[in-house]
Amino acid sequence: MQGVNQESCNGKCTALVLFNTRALGGYKSVNDMIKPNSDMPWGNHFTFLPVSLPKLTNLTKRDHSSINPLAFVQKAHRMIDRKRNSASVWLTSKFLDTLRKLRGPEATARFIHGSLKNTSMGLTNLIGPVEEMALANHPVKGLYFMVTGVPQSCSVTMVSYVDKLRIAMVVEKGFIDPNKLKSCIDYAFDSIFKAAVKSSPVAT
Template structure:
């Protein structure tokens, strides 16, 4: 079984809240428009004795992909394709990538401190999108030292949504338990 993940990467430098406010004040064109690329990651589906080995392998692979030119190449290829074939051609190309992947991942860095909207404090931030044709889309958002996972599933591809949710929770609990045991210096069975 071939499974691939499409990981969307922001190519803009990470600005702080103050820096963005200053740029808006100065009417800077730096923050106009989207600037993102993607990388394709092969997914390994296996039962591993120590769940942290899977995490370490994934981290090594993602670090290597982040430092490669793959995401920048996909961004510039999309820009070139847009110039040559227009919006319709670019839209057809943009649809092909998600149809060839099993899983889409994105992460958003949120504010470090709690914020409020119209005087009401926000408990969590959960970004998502609809109409993406992959089997599973996972958004991870950090906000005030909390992580929120938003999972969107194509019901035609994943028939049992409850089982998928349970599997996600079980996997995270196995990883958490293995990390806790590793802190104590004991071997995971």
């Protein structure tokens, strides 16, 4: 964005991080989930967290520690953990559930769509199969998923499959250069990997 328009570095970007709330109550069997008044009823149960993305100007002028790739990752991890353990996660989940019961799924969908519209990008992930799958006797070498039709400039989805992580991204056409974004992502992953290898203790 900054390469296309210098003024874009002054803009505010917010990411909406979606995650499953079943982990908060534990995983149950299907028979337990379909029982009336179940502690963890059947169906999708998720919530989202708005996270402010750091500005490039902030990284270069005020927070020099964030220039270190590992320090940046650790700082982001601490921020997400702090937000996940806050009361807003529980309140958002309860609000969505109450809205669905009182106003119906269409009103809930409109609220979620409005929340997505007020953010710049969305991130979500799934824990995939740990063993190889096959469809019609054809082995599945890899898989990914994508949320379509969202009113955001960028969507990032992650899914694991047999100890491999696959990341998929969709960007707004004419607003974000996909080739330049891919180059930036590759550079970021390479920088993080090199910093992690460099900081790892040498085995003796």
